[in-house]
Structure formats: C-alpha cells, structure tokens
Amino acid sequence: MIKYQHILVVMDPAADTHPALHRAVSVAALQEQAAITLFMPIYDFSYEMTSMLSSTERDEMRAGVLQGREEWLKEILLPYQNSSINFTIKVVWHSRPFEAIILQVQEGQHDLVIKSSHKHNVIQTFIFTPTDWHLLRKCPCPVLLVKERDWPMGGNVLAAVNCAADDHDQVALNNKVIAESKEVARLLTAELHLINAYPITPVNMALELPDFDPNAYNAAVKRHHEKAMLVYAERFNLDHSVLHLEEGLAEEVIPHCATLIDASLVILGTVGRTGLSAALLGNTAEQVIDKLSCDILVLRPDA
Template identity: 25%
Template structure:
C-alpha cells in the first residue's frame, strides 16, 4: 500500500486567510494527501512588553498563541469538510527559517507551501528573504503562492532550459516535465512546455561579415531540434509547445500573464558560484511572479522523480 503524501503549509503569523490556504487545501484534496499547517508566531510588543515581568509576558504570549491555535483550527475545519486530514500547530519563534527546516526533517513532507512575499529591490539588495532562503536550502519541493485564480490549478507551465545543462543536473529537465505532467494529471489541468533562451551575448560578435547572424541561425535551429525531441519524448501536444527567444525571466513572466498560468514548474539549479551569488532564473522570477511557483530540486544521483 502506497504511503500517503503529507503537505506542509507555512501559515502567516497574522491571523488572516491567504491564497496559500486555498491552494494547500485544493492540492491536498486532489493528491489525497494529509496537510499539516504550522504558524510561527512572534509579536515584538508581546515578547518585550514594557512594565511587565516575565510571568506577565508569558501569560500574554500564551494568550496570543491560544487565540492563534483556535483560529487555525477554524480554518482547518473548513478544509476537513473536503475530506482532507488536517493537523495544526503554532510555534513561538523570532526567526522561523531554522524551525521550518526542522519541521521538514521531522514530518518529511513531499511539498512545502507558503505565500510568496514580493520584496522591494532595496530589501533584496541588503537582505535575503525567507522565500529566497527556502528556494536555496529547503531539501524538498517548495510551492510559493503569490495569488490564486483557481484553488485547483487549471493551467500549468513547465519551464525548462535546454540551452545549457550542467552534467551534474543532467536529469533536471526530465524531473521538471515529469513533475508538471503528474500535477496536471492530478488536477485535470492543461500543461504547457516553455523553453526560453537568451542569445543576447551573440550581439557582442562582429556582425559586419554576417558571422553573428549565421551563428544565431544555427543556434536557433539546434534549439528547435532539441526542443522538438524533448517535447516528443514526453508527448506534449504541438499547440502547447513554446520556444521563445529572450531573457528567461521576462519571457516566463509575460507568458504566465498572457496565458493565465496558475503554476510554473521550474528547477533550482545554480550553475556556478557567481550565479549562486546573483541568483538563478527561478530566484529572480519570484520578484515578479504573477501567480505561483513550484520548484524541482535537481538530484544528479537519482533517476527522475516526480513525487511532489
């Protein structure tokens, strides 16, 4: 008998129902998975209440957490009516990242679901957000939800990179498309396959002799062949294949807006130390993501695994 999947929803510290709740409930339903909801509380005014002794602060903290537990249970009851097994938890912690990883190790979920918080460019320049840290370091797939048009996704986009693939992550594109196909099947959703590649560096070549144009034409033909072979391999219909030249982040964002994509499935590979410092395509995209992102973690030592 197959083991039941478990999903982990990171609820916001404030007691408000966010898009991630709707997506987590819908995915738990279609996957026949259990759902654990955890909120990480920390209220500065309660933690350092003026004119209060330690016992009074403890009472205030426990009172706040009790109200949050009650609120979470009310949300969980609504999800339980869908036939989903739901548990809830409230943890008092100032910096939740380490605690999230501890929960991942403890309950071994197949997927961590969290609301996406768009950061200003100034914040990104000086601070690493919790979302970006999860993209880099979470050992399981992460589903970041910016907005939800449909609880159950209706259109899913698999964004692959066939132009430059490190040997170390040779199976990553396979893992992305298999993950997207399985999710589309579970949700009865339409799957689109997109390969966006940037040839802007070719413009630095001397174009006076026509050499630059010849190189670009040859590269484009090679990409067409590789993309067609890849799409054929996984049975993607012709009308759902999209090969686009341009900056990958801009191409993916525009495509998601133009085609009402609910979820984009991407990898979290970092090709070299410089790209890791500057951020991958996936990390850059989250700053502008119009709907939701599902990550696939590259595992070079395994055959493609689509269990998310």
C-alpha cells in the same frame, strides 16, 4: 506518480485571507489520504527583552501567545471540519521563520510547502519576502508560492526548462520538472506547455569580429535549442503545438509565455544558489516570481 500527501502550509498571522490554505485543500483533494499541517512560526522580541519579568514569567507569556495563535488557527479550520483531510496545527516560537519552516519540513517529512506570495499594498505588485528567498534556495522539498488566482480544471500548466544545457545535473532537473509537471497537469486535466528561452546574440561579438554574422549565429543557436527541445518532447510524448521556444532572458520569456497561454501554474527548477553567486546572479525562480500573476511551483534537484 507524484504524491503531495504531507503538505505544510505556512500561515501568515497578519493576513485577512489565506489562499495558501485554500490551495493546499485543493491539492490534497487530488490525492489519497492527504494530510495538511498549518504551521506558524512567531516571535516577539519585546518578550525576550522585558527585564521586569522572570524567565518563568516570560515562558508563560510565550506559551500564552502560542496558545492564542493555535486557537486562532482552529477557528480558521472550522469550515473544513467535515473534510476527509487530516489537519494538524503547529505554532512555534522562532526568530527566523525560514529556519523554523525547514526544520519542520525535515522533522515532519513534508513533501510540499505552500506559502502565500505577498502583495505590495502601494504599487499592487507581488514582492518577495526574505523568507521566500531562503525557502527557494534551501527548502529540501518543492515550494508552491500562491497568489490569489484559482486553478481551473482544464486550464494550462507551463513548465520551464533549460533544454540546451548538457550537464548531468541540469538534464536530471529538466527531466524532473517535465515529469512532475506532466503529472500535475494530469491531475488538473490541464494541458502541459513547455517553455525554453535561448540567449540573444552578444553585441560584443558582432563588434569585435569583423566577419561575424549575427543572423547566422542566432539561427544556429535557435536550431540547437529547438533540437534539444524536441528530444524532451519525444521523451515525454508532448505534442509540438505545446512547445514554446523564445529568444531572450528566462526571467522575461517565462512570464510572457505564461500570460500568452493564460497559465494557472508555472513550474520550474532552481539550483538553489547561496553565498556570493546568489548575490551576484540570483536564481531564475526568484526573478520570475514577481512578474507572474499565477502560482509558481519550484522544484529542487534530487541531490
């Protein structure tokens, strides 16, 4: 049974609404003895560059800014003052928000980070911030990126897996995603659906191999993925009616399926690529998030 009992909520000082906090309260209400930490990393470069002030005066100015933000967060918590949830406030001075968040996760032993996913004001679509990208790649605990849609009791939860992969790490990640998704669905009295994308037939194979039959190849690939998916369904006691096998790229298939079943939450795993491979390939989670209108919970491998 999963436990999200030490929740870290990343607060945005520029936001008028705080869906991440509301979602954290909803998650905490499903747990026992849950604690929520409101966390805000802030930094103003102008305080560091002011030559007219001594180092002591700059320290005092920073302390004043931190205290002001702490008071602001206390006001935000006023509606929850009668809640049984244990709230903590922490504001830190740090120039790299994602590093501050990860340090807090490690120091506070948090088991879930909740952060709002920003909405673009011009074209009204959701966008990644650099902090989001770094968190998905490097945060040691699950990350829940929140939009402004509610989680209805009795709704649908969609878990995305790569069923045909047979390497140990991917199988372990698939098992983790399905197991945690099933528990989340149980807590929400929601129905769990499983989505798996299988690749389209490579065009170059049909061009380079005269005897190549793309229809037969496509059917064989589909059967392979279908067989693997049924193994997971049997392992986790999932009905065949909640299995979705679609041809195409995962970043296209997952949002399409989420819309089709009106999912309130999508859960998937990420390998957390870094360096050149991340720049060239990206991660499915990073490519999916902007195309979803619902929340997304991203899990990392246990290792």
